Amino acid sequence: xxxxxxxxxxxxxxxxxxxxxxxxxxxxxxxxxxxxxxxxxxxxxxxxxxxxxxxxxxxxxxxxxxxxxxxxxxxxxxxxxxxxxxxxxxxxxxxxxxxxxxxxxxxxxxxxxxxxxxxxxxxxxxxxxxxxxxxxxxxxxxxxxxxxxxxxxxxxxxxxxxxxxxxxxxxxxxxxxxxxxxxxxxxxxxxxxxxxxxxxxxxxxxxxxxx
Numbered sequence: 001x002x003x004x005x006x007x008x009x010x011x012x013x014x015x016x017x018x019x020x021x022x023x024x025x026x027x028x029x030x031x032x033x034x035x036x037x038x039x040x041x042x043x044x045x046x047x048x049x050x051x052x053x054x055x056x057x058x059x060x061x062x063x064x065x066x067x068x069x070x071x072x073x074x075x076x077x078x079x080x081x082x083x084x085x086x087x088x089x090x091x092x093x094x095x096x097x098x099x100x101x102x103x104x105x106x107x108x109x110x111x112x113x114x115x116x117x118x119x120x121x122x123x124x125x126x127x128x129x130x131x132x133x134x135x136x137x138x139x140x141x142x143x144x145x146x147x148x149x150x151x152x153x154x155x156x157x158x159x160x161x162x163x164x165x166x167x168x169x170x171x172x173x174x175x176x177x178x179x180x181x182x183x184x185x186x187x188x189x190x191x192x193x194x195x196x197x198x199x200x201x202x203x204x205x206x207x208x209x210x211x
Contacts, residue, residue, distance in 0.1 A: 042152030046159020062111035064171025077168035087138020107133035108201030115194025
């Protein structure tokens with residue numbers, strides 16, 4: 001009876017391995033630090049940027065894990081994605097967000113905590129958390145596209161939306177398939193995955209102290 005579970009567990013493990021293997025130093029250099037100048041470069045940068053950044057990837061994993069806990073959970077990533085796009089827009093509009101990188105790390109910690117809890121927080125609270133976190137992450141993701149022309153900028157935004165929607169909803173599907181009984185009580189695999197997100201956030205917070 002356990003055979004159908006193994007591929008799902010392996011998929012979740014591969015996702016977590018991607019979080020661990022991601023290199024923080026590459027978080028803002030999807031195009032080797034250069035501003036995308038073509039449609040293809042903009043799209044590839046948008047697709048790759050949230051994946052090669054350890055903090056961004058961990059947050060997306062956490063969003064998927066938490067979303068899996070709700071009957072309407074597959075609507076929750078939309079709050080993140082929409083707010084993320086707005087955050088990019090704020091950066092492009094030269095809005096100032098002090099200590100944005102610190103806020104990004106804190107958002108990963110909070111999402112990781114939510115993913116490890118045995119009880120489910122209110123839907124509205126999680127939606128607000130995702131909106132706030134998505135806006136902060138979007139603001140930092142906007143840094144690499146400043147100065148780009150309209151075409152690569154639009155392609156970058158499309159890439160960001162596509163990859164983050166796919167990752168969060170895909171992980172939510174996998175995490176939900178691993179649920180045993182009530183969605184409010186996550187399986188051991190999901191709780192361990194949430195712990196990995198939490199540890200990643202704490203490690204990201206600690207990095208400046210060792211820099």
